[in-house]
Amino acid sequence: MPVTRASDPPALFEAAGNGDRVALARLLSLIERGGPGSREVARLAYKTPGAAYSVGITGAPGAGKSTLTDRLIAVARRDGFDGGGQVAVLAIDPSSPFSGGAILGDRVRMQSHALDDGVFIRSMATRGHLGGLSLAVPDALRLLSAVGMPVVFLETVGVGQQEVEVAAATDTTVVVVNPGWGDAIQANKAGLLEIADLFVINKADRPNADGTRRDLELMLDLTELGEWRPEIAETVASTGDGVDALWAAIGRHRTHQSERGLIDELRRQRLLREFRQIIAARLDERITDLTDSREFAGVTRSMLSGEIDPYEAADRLLAGVRPDRAGGETDA
Amino acid sequence: MPVTRASDPPALFEAAGNGDRVALARLLSLIERGGPGSREVARLAYKTPGAAYSVGITGAPGAGKSTLTDRLIAVARRDGFDGGGQVAVLAIDPSSPFSGGAILGDRVRMQSHALDDGVFIRSMATRGHLGGLSLAVPDALRLLSAVGMPVVFLETVGVGQQEVEVAAATDTTVVVVNPGWGDAIQANKAGLLEIADLFVINKADRPNADGTRRDLELMLDLTELGEWRPEIAETVASTGDGVDALWAAIGRHRTHQSERGLIDELRRQRLLREFRQIIAARLDERITDLTDSREFAGVTRSMLSGEIDPYEAADRLLAGVRPDRAGGETDA
Numbered sequence: 001m002p003v004t005r006a007s008d009p010p011a012l013f014e015a016a017g018n019g020d021r022v023a024l025a026r027l028l029s030l031i032e033r034g035g036p037g038s039r040e041v042a043r044l045a046y047k048t049p050g051a052a053y054s055v056g057i058t059g060a061p062g063a064g065k066s067t068l069t070d071r072l073i074a075v076a077r078r079d080g081f082d083g084g085g086q087v088a089v090l091a092i093d094p095s096s097p098f099s100g101g102a103i104l105g106d107r108v109r110m111q112s113h114a115l116d117d118g119v120f121i122r123s124m125a126t127r128g129h130l131g132g133l134s135l136a137v138p139d140a141l142r143l144l145s146a147v148g149m150p151v152v153f154l155e156t157v158g159v160g161q162q163e164v165e166v167a168a169a170t171d172t173t174v175v176v177v178n179p180g181w182g183d184a185i186q187a188n189k190a191g192l193l194e195i196a197d198l199f200v201i202n203k204a205d206r207p208n209a210d211g212t213r214r215d216l217e218l219m220l221d222l223t224e225l226g227e228w229r230p231e232i233a234e235t236v237a238s239t240g241d242g243v244d245a246l247w248a249a250i251g252r253h254r255t256h257q258s259e260r261g262l263i264d265e266l267r268r269q270r271l272l273r274e275f276r277q278i279i280a281a282r283l284d285e286r287i288t289d290l291t292d293s294r295e296f297a298g299v300t301r302s303m304l305s306g307e308i309d310p311y312e313a314a315d316r317l318l319a320g321v322r323p324d325r326a327g328g329e330t331d332a
Numbered sequence: 333m334p335v336t337r338a339s340d341p342p343a344l345f346e347a348a349g350n351g352d353r354v355a356l357a358r359l360l361s362l363i364e365r366g367g368p369g370s371r372e373v374a375r376l377a378y379k380t381p382g383a384a385y386s387v388g389i390t391g392a393p394g395a396g397k398s399t400l401t402d403r404l405i406a407v408a409r410r411d412g413f414d415g416g417g418q419v420a421v422l423a424i425d426p427s428s429p430f431s432g433g434a435i436l437g438d439r440v441r442m443q444s445h446a447l448d449d450g451v452f453i454r455s456m457a458t459r460g461h462l463g464g465l466s467l468a469v470p471d472a473l474r475l476l477s478a479v480g481m482p483v484v485f486l487e488t489v490g491v492g493q494q495e496v497e498v499a500a501a502t503d504t505t506v507v508v509v510n511p512g513w514g515d516a517i518q519a520n521k522a523g524l525l526e527i528a529d530l531f532v533i534n535k536a537d538r539p540n541a542d543g544t545r546r547d548l549e550l551m552l553d554l555t556e557l558g559e560w561r562p563e564i565a566e567t568v569a570s571t572g573d574g575v576d577a578l579w580a581a582i583g584r585h586r587t588h589q590s591e592r593g594l595i596d597e598l599r600r601q602r603l604l605r606e607f608r609q610i611i612a613a614r615l616d617e618r619i620t621d622l623t624d625s626r627e628f629a630g631v632t633r634s635m636l637s638g639e640i641d642p643y644e645a646a647d648r649l650l651a652g653v654r655p656d657r658a659g660g661e662t663d664a
Contacts, residue, residue: 039643046641161493268636275635278646279622283615290611303607304600309378311371314610 009040016147028122031139034129042139050145054152058167059176064202067237069155073119075247076151088149089121092156092166131281137166138274168195172253176200179208184215193219196230197253204234228256341372348479360454363471366461374471382477386484390499391508396534399569401487407579408483420481421453424488424498463613469498470606500527504585508532511540516547528562529585536566560588
């Protein structure tokens with residue numbers, strides 16, 4: 001099914017819905033790139049809600065997230081939640097938006113699933129998307145759902161603020177730690193405790209996995225939890241040990257949420273957060289517009305000469321904001 | 333010199349300039365509190381530039397920053413940069429804006445300088461200041477300079493994004509680490525390497541100070557540096573060992589900057605950044621206004637029902653932004 005008009009989102013969207021992976025990859029590129037094309041893809045995906053269940057996998061660099069994701073792909077492909085099916089993977093590295101590293105990573109990972117048409121793996125960076133990854137990732141997840149993916153893994157690299165935010169955009173968030181003193185505490189400091197639905201102690205054949213489990217349990221004891229207490233799984237991703245049990249734990253969290261109708265509420269909350277982020281990003285664009293303006297240069301001169309203070313300078317500049325910039329049609 | 337009108341910034345400012353410490357403390361409270369009072373203090377301070385040299389002291393909790401600052405106060409009081417003089421200290425803890433901990437910390441520290449009129453120590457939190465600490469701290473530093481303080485120490489607790497930002501607002505930034513494996517690497521991860529003008533290995537009598545120095549040197553070798561390569565001092569704050577040498581190193585950095593005319597350029601850059609932050613904070617206030625509005629509720633309903641996507645929702649909402657909100661007179 002060759003795609004005839006590569007730059008036409010509706011045609012690409014239809015093709016992707018019929019299983020065209022090249023079209024799907026192009027749609028994701030449009031999202032990454034931002035601008036009107038991205039906007040159109042987002043609108044199409046929003047009008048066609050799918051039923052994808054998304055699983056975020058996050059943790060410190062070196063914890064073995066990629067290998068673990070690779071193993072989870074195989075289990076999800078074979079068993080799914082209600083029988084095997086297609087699997088999509090988004091690998092996110094906010095810290096290196098233009099790196100060839102991500103692409104290389106794709107290829108390495110693709111090795112074990114290269115011959116499997118049912119697995120779609122894509123690295124994702126942001127090039128020009130309004131609001132960066134915080135907004136590009138929800139768009140991408142909705143797209144993958146809209147084209148019929150039943151399971152989407154979202155793997156993040158690093159544990160910065162943005163990774164935590166992005167990982168929290170999934171239905172189940174898995175936080176990967178390793179055995180060893182302090183790993184659990186580092187995860188807590190990085191804000192991962194708050195977003196974890198499940199913990200995995202990967203490389204659990206190494207010494208002190210028990211100690212890490214105790215640390216995590218203690219930290220959970222000290223945290224105000226909802227009805228769900230995060231389970232703690234143990235895996236050795238390199239051999240595949242424990243991965244089936246981890247998948248089962250993910251399934252239990254999914255069941256917990258769907259039985260209580262929590263998933264809809266969760267998605268509603270995420271949508272509201274996204275809405276706020278779009279508004280924030282729009283206003284942010286206007287700051288950039290302002291600082292590029294001729295008024296900015298004049299006001300800045302007055303400020304640097306000591307004539308007016310920075311608050312007065314901001315007042316003068318913002319008094320010149322035209323209201324019609326607010327409802328602009330493009331988002332990049 | 334009793335202050336007659338406690339809520340009148342010009343009177344307080346004049347009194348503080350004549351050495352009234354109660355007036356100075358009240359002005360800082362006004363800055364913390366934000367709003368028109370803060371704005372007026374900022375304007376007064378801006379119109380009266382002083383000659384304070386500011387030294388930021390940052391690093392992970394437990395590194396011994398408070399004890400070190402306490403020692404530095406004594407040296408700065410005795411020697412200054414060009415002879416002894418007054419010293420002001422701002423202790424910042426963004427993570428606990430309302431904590432009594434900060435106030436307790438004051439009292440503990442005050443012990444060693446309680447009888448010295450030449451030392452002014454103040455904890456600072458933000459209560460309502462527009463833009464939070466990122467904007468309150470520059471205002472406070474300008475105030476302390478305007479009332480004639482020659483040396484101001486800014487001590488931050490914690491190593492979050494905001495602390496790094498705040499610490500970078502000083503003329504010389506000192507990053508405190510401890511001996512031991514990984515401490516230098518943690519400092520690097522926290523973004524402290526980028527802002528450090530000087531490193532101090534405090535508790536240098538503990539094992540592995542040499543290892544930490546090697547780590548730091550290596551990381552500096554791997555970093556693109558300007559003309560100034562951060563010096564690495566060693567101290568034992570609890571005994572005072574090395575503190576004179578640290579003060580001398582701070583002085584060398586100051587001389588380096590003043591000889592090359594870098595301080596003016598640095599302050600110019602900071603002023604521009606501050607200006608941008610004020611604009612950002614102003615626009616941020618408008619987001620809050622928007623999400624409190626009746627339009628927001630209506631647009632949100634349409635979005636959650638699937639009628640419009642979040643981008644469309646943002647467009648509709650922002651189309652209703654009134655221009656006259658931009659040039660508001662108050663900032664809180």
